[in-house]
Amino acid sequence: MKSTRLPKVTHVIFDVDGLIIDSERLYTEVTQRILDEFGKTFTWEMKSKQMGRKETESAKIIIDEMQLPLTVGEYLKRMRVQKEELFPSVPLLPVTNTILNSKVIYGAEKLIRHLHKSKVPIAVATGSDSHGFELKISRHRELFQLFQHIVLNSEDPEVRHGKPAPDCFLVAAKRFPDHPSPERVLVFEDAPNGVEAAHAAGMPCVWVPDPRADKDSLANKATVILDSLEKFVPEDFGLPPYDS
Numbered sequence: 001m002k003s004t005r006l007p008k009v010t011h012v013i014f015d016v017d018g019l020i021i022d023s024e025r026l027y028t029e030v031t032q033r034i035l036d037e038f039g040k041t042f043t044w045e046m047k048s049k050q051m052g053r054k055e056t057e058s059a060k061i062i063i064d065e066m067q068l069p070l071t072v073g074e075y076l077k078r079m080r081v082q083k084e085e086l087f088p089s090v091p092l093l094p095v096t097n098t099i100l101n102s103k104v105i106y107g108a109e110k111l112i113r114h115l116h117k118s119k120v121p122i123a124v125a126t127g128s129d130s131h132g133f134e135l136k137i138s139r140h141r142e143l144f145q146l147f148q149h150i151v152l153n154s155e156d157p158e159v160r161h162g163k164p165a166p167d168c169f170l171v172a173a174k175r176f177p178d179h180p181s182p183e184r185v186l187v188f189e190d191a192p193n194g195v196e197a198a199h200a201a202g203m204p205c206v207w208v209p210d211p212r213a214d215k216d217s218l219a220n221k222a223t224v225i226l227d228s229l230e231k232f233v234p235e236d237f238g239l240p241p242y243d244s
C-alpha cells in the first residue's frame with residue numbers, strides 16, 4: 001500500500017452489519033429459514049444485492065427476484081420473528097474475540113475505541129431499522145455509545161434512498177458539528193452497495209469484503225481493500241496511530 005497516495009481524513013463513518021458485528025451470517029440464516037417454507041435457496045448473488053439496503057427495499061428485491069408469494073409486510077413479519085431469536089447473540093468482528101474469550105480487544109472494537117479515545121469524530125450509517133438495530137447491539141451497547149450519532153437508513157426521514165445511493169453517508173457527515181467535506185470522511189464498509197454509496201458521496205472507503213465478493217468489480221471505487229479490520233493502519237489515512 002502506498003500510504004503517500006491515500007487521502008488524509010478527519011472523520012470516520014462505520015457501517016454495522018458484516019463490518020462491526022457478525023450479523024451478515026445471521027441474515028443468511030434467517031433468510032434461508034424463510035425461504036425453506038417455499039423450497040428455495042438463498043444464494044450469494046441474491047444476498048449481495050440486498051446487503052446494505054433499507055429493510056423494505058431489500059424485502060422487495062428478494063420477493064420479486066425469487067417470486068415469493070408474500071407481501072413486503074408478510075416477509076418483514078417473518079424476518080422479525082427470526083431476528084428476535086437470533087440477533088441478540090451476535091458477536092463483534094472478527095469473531096476471534098469470542099472464540100478466544102480473550103481480554104485482548106481486536107478488529108472493529110479496537111479501532112472504534114482507539115478513534116474515540118483519540119477524539120476522532122465517529123458515526124454510524126446502517127441500512128437497519130430500529131427494531132433490528134436494538135436487537136443486534138443489545139450485547140454491545142456501551143461500544144455503540146461511543147459514536148457521536150447513528151443514522152438508521154430504514155427510518156431516518158433525511159435518508160431518501162438507501163445504499164447504493166449516497167444519502168446516508170452525506171446525512172451522517174452533515175450531522176458532525178463541524179460539517180467536514182466528503183473527501184475528509186473515511187467510510188468503512190463490507191457491502192458492495194455500501195462501497196458504491198461511499199463513492200457516490202465522494203468519500204474514501206475502506207472495503208472489508210465478504211470472501212465471496214468480486215473484488216475486481218469495485219477495485220476503482222474502494223480506496224483500499226482489506227481482508228480484516230485488523231489490517232487497517234490508521235496513520236495511512238492521517239489518523240492517530242495505535243499505541244504500540
Ligand SMILES: O=c1[nH]cc([C@@H]2O[C@H](COP(=O)(O)O)[C@@H](O)[C@H]2O)c(=O)[nH]1
Nearest residue numbers: 017027051052053054055058126127128
Ligand atoms: O442478507 C442480507 N443482508 C443484509 C440485508 C440488508 O442490509 C442491511 C444491513 O446493511 P448495513 O450493512 O449497511 O448495516 C440490513 O438492515 C438489511 O436491510 C438484507 O436484507 N439481507
Ligand SMILES: [Mg+2]
Nearest residue numbers: 015017018190
Ligand atoms: Mg454492512
